[in-house]
Amino acid sequence: MALKICPDFLKYVKKPKTVVTVTGTNGKTTTTNMITDALEISGYKVLSNRLGGNIASGIATCLMSGVSLFNRCRYAIAVLEVDERSSLRIYPYVRPDYAICTNLARDSCRRNAHPHYIFDIIDRALPDSTTMILNADDIISSALKKDNDRVYFAIDRQPDDRSEPFNIINDMRICPNCQETLEYEYVRYNHIGAVRCPKCGLRSPEADFRVKNIDRENALITVWDGEKDSDYPMVSESIFNIYNELTVITFLKTFGVEEESIKKALASVSIVSSRFHSETVCGYNVISTMAKGWIAPACSVVFDFISGLPGKKELVMILEDTEDNITSSENLCYMYDTDFEFLNKPDIENIVVVGVRAKDFLLRLLLAGVDRGRVHCSETVEGMIQYLKLSRGTDVHIIYDLHQMEAYARIRNAVIDRIKEVAGE
Ligand SMILES: [Zn+2]
Numbered sequence: 001m002a003l004k005i006c007p008d009f010l011k012y013v014k015k016p017k018t019v020v021t022v023t024g025t026n027g028k029t030t031t032t033n034m035i036t037d038a039l040e041i042s043g044y045k046v047l048s049n050r051l052g053g054n055i056a057s058g059i060a061t062c063l064m065s066g067v068s069l070f071n072r073c074r075y076a077i078a079v080l081e082v083d084e085r086s087s088l089r090i091y092p093y094v095r096p097d098y099a100i101c102t103n104l105a106r107d108s109c110r111r112n113a114h115p116h117y118i119f120d121i122i123d124r125a126l127p128d129s130t131t132m133i134l135n136a137d138d139i140i141s142s143a144l145k146k147d148n149d150r151v152y153f154a155i156d157r158q159p160d161d162r163s164e165p166f167n168i169i170n171d172m173r174i175c176p177n178c179q180e181t182l183e184y185e186y187v188r189y190n191h192i193g194a195v196r197c198p199k200c201g202l203r204s205p206e207a208d209f210r211v212k213n214i215d216r217e218n219a220l221i222t223v224w225d226g227e228k229d230s231d232y233p234m235v236s237e238s239i240f241n242i243y244n245e246l247t248v249i250t251f252l253k254t255f256g257v258e259e260e261s262i263k264k265a266l267a268s269v270s271i272v273s274s275r276f277h278s279e280t281v282c283g284y285n286v287i288s289t290m291a292k293g294w295i296a297p298a299c300s301v302v303f304d305f306i307s308g309l310p311g312k313k314e315l316v317m318i319l320e321d322t323e324d325n326i327t328s329s330e331n332l333c334y335m336y337d338t339d340f341e342f343l344n345k346p347d348i349e350n351i352v353v354v355g356v357r358a359k360d361f362l363l364r365l366l367l368a369g370v371d372r373g374r375v376h377c378s379e380t381v382e383g384m385i386q387y388l389k390l391s392r393g394t395d396v397h398i399i400y401d402l403h404q405m406e407a408y409a410r411i412r413n414a415v416i417d418r419i420k421e422v423a424g425e
Contacts (some may be wrong), residue, residue: 002060008360009173010056010093013063014073016047016093019094020251023122024083024102024114024141026297027244028054030271031102032081034248038265039077047075047367058373078255084118087109087125089364099126100251101131102243102278105190106169108294110331115171133251135243136207137188139172143304153250154207155242158214158267161186161193169296169337175202188239189304190297209221209250214242241271259303281416282423285395287411292423293319296337302399303342308324312347312394316384316411320355321403332360341366348396351385352376354411355365381410390422 002009018389022032028206029050036048059080066075082090085105091099101122104115110244112118119140126132128146134142136152165187172191173184180199187193194204213222219234221242235245251263275290289306292298299319306313330398343351343365351374353361358377365375376387389398396415400408 002064003057005233007159008093009060010063010090011073011384013095014067014071015063015067015077016073016078016285018077018098018255019095019096020077020079020098020100021082021088021091021096022100022102023084023269024100024135025084025112027109027240027247028081030241030244031100032079034244034269034271036267037081038252038257038262038268039079040269041265042261042289042377044077045075046216047078049080050110054083055086059086059090059094063064084122087122087192091122093124095127096130098133098251098255099130099145100247101135101141101144102247103192105297106337107140107191108173109333110294119144119332127404131254133247133254134205135247135359136195136205137170137192137243139191142205143176151250152205152207153246153256154204154213155193155211155343157186157187158188161188163187163324164193167297167300168339168341169300171231174271176199177202188379189301193342197340202213209246209253211242211246211365221245225253227323232263235266235269235419238283245395269363281419282425283392284390284419284423286412287395287400287413288398288400288408290402290408291319293321296334299334300339300342303339305340306397307348309395311350312391313397314350314352314389314391315343315348315393315397315399316352316354316388316415317361317399318354318381318404318411319361319399319401320357321401322356332357335360335364338364339377340364340370344369345417348374349374349391350374350387350389352378352384354378354381354407355382364397381414383412384411385418388418390419 022028033050036046039046042115047066049058052062067073067280114257123144132145132148132150134152136142136154167190170191177198180196183198185194196203208226210224211221213223216237220231220236222229222231228298277288279286291302362375362377378384
């Protein structure tokens with residue numbers, strides 16, 4: 001309403017003395033929440049849009065909730081998650097003191113076009129006075145606002161990193177200066193890793209904060225801050241969340257929060273994992289994993305993770321984000337950016353694809369080399385049950401799209417009922 005009455009409302013609403021914004025393709029919500037929690041634990045009164053929207057209207061609502069009737073701001077600091085595509089409508093008015101970009105990678109192409117397009121709008125919209133907090137392992141976003149003050153973070157080479165790009169998607173294959181093919185010192189996923197150009201000498205930036213060691217056994221990460229190593233409690237085991245945690249540490253130390261306060265805050269922060277759920281039914285492991293359909297890197301990560309698990313597997317997938325063929329988009333290009341090749345493994349014995357576009361998934365799986373006899377299609381949840389094999393000792397994985405919670409619940413119930421039937425209970 002405020003934006004309707006006054007389109008440049010964001011310019012006039014009073015902001016806290018310090019404004020921090022968090023943007024990027026992956027991890028911005030987790031990072032925003034962790035920074036807000038940590039600052040609150042350290043005694044700051046924080047204004048945050050954690051429960052609201054991250055586009056202009058959400059930012060307006062959040063800032064408005066922070067002022068009195070006479071436009072006096074009641075907070076010292078704001079931590080705002082900003083949608084990448086809304087940059088031009090937000091940054092010219094909100095003018096952050098610190099802008100954090102977690103990473104930029106290919107997202108849904110029908111919404112975000114291309115990461116270099118997103119880079120361009122963020123780069124144009126941010127003021128020259130903003131201090132940038134950037135990921136040195138991402139050769140794309142690390143180049144944002146190249147003349148601004150900046151602090152970089154990175155994770156040192158880890159044992160499971162690879163030396164050649166292995167995903168279908170790599171948004172940074174050639175040098176932006178001289179167009180030579182880039183070489184990777186190591187690749188973590190997609191284009192995330194350390195890059196060098198053999199011709200002009202372009203390199204990933206030197207990081208100011210580096211994770212040197214990840215100790216999953218004792219749940220600790222060792223961070224080098226330019227002067228010394230310090231151990232921090234590990235908030236989550238996944239590499240994506242270790243990046244998020246490192247981003248939080250980098251910002252808080254740059255902002256001047258005491259190290260002991262940061263450790264205390266991180267020890268009490270928790271990341272809710274609604275994306276992974278494992279249960280045992282009559283001796284069968286049923287594992288559910290949420291994937292963001294339409295977003296190739298997100299699906300590839302899930303496929304890579306599942307294919308790397310030990311033991312025989314049976315997969316039930318619903319990756320369509322809609323259940324009827326009227327609202328289903330015909331734009332299927334993301335499927336060809338997704339590494340279905342990870343599913344071409346002998347221990348993945350059966351794949352049942354559910355949804356109105358099940359046959360498109362079948363075609364994609366065949367192109368990935370998966371044996372035709374191992375794939376079954378069903379347009380409906382009910383029709384899926386007949387294709388379940390449920391051989392003893394095989395884990396059942398259900399992979400579902402974020403927008404298919406209701407269909408997922410029906411699939412899970414049907415799988416559990418069928419297991420009970422097979423087990424004679
Ligand atoms: Zn070059």
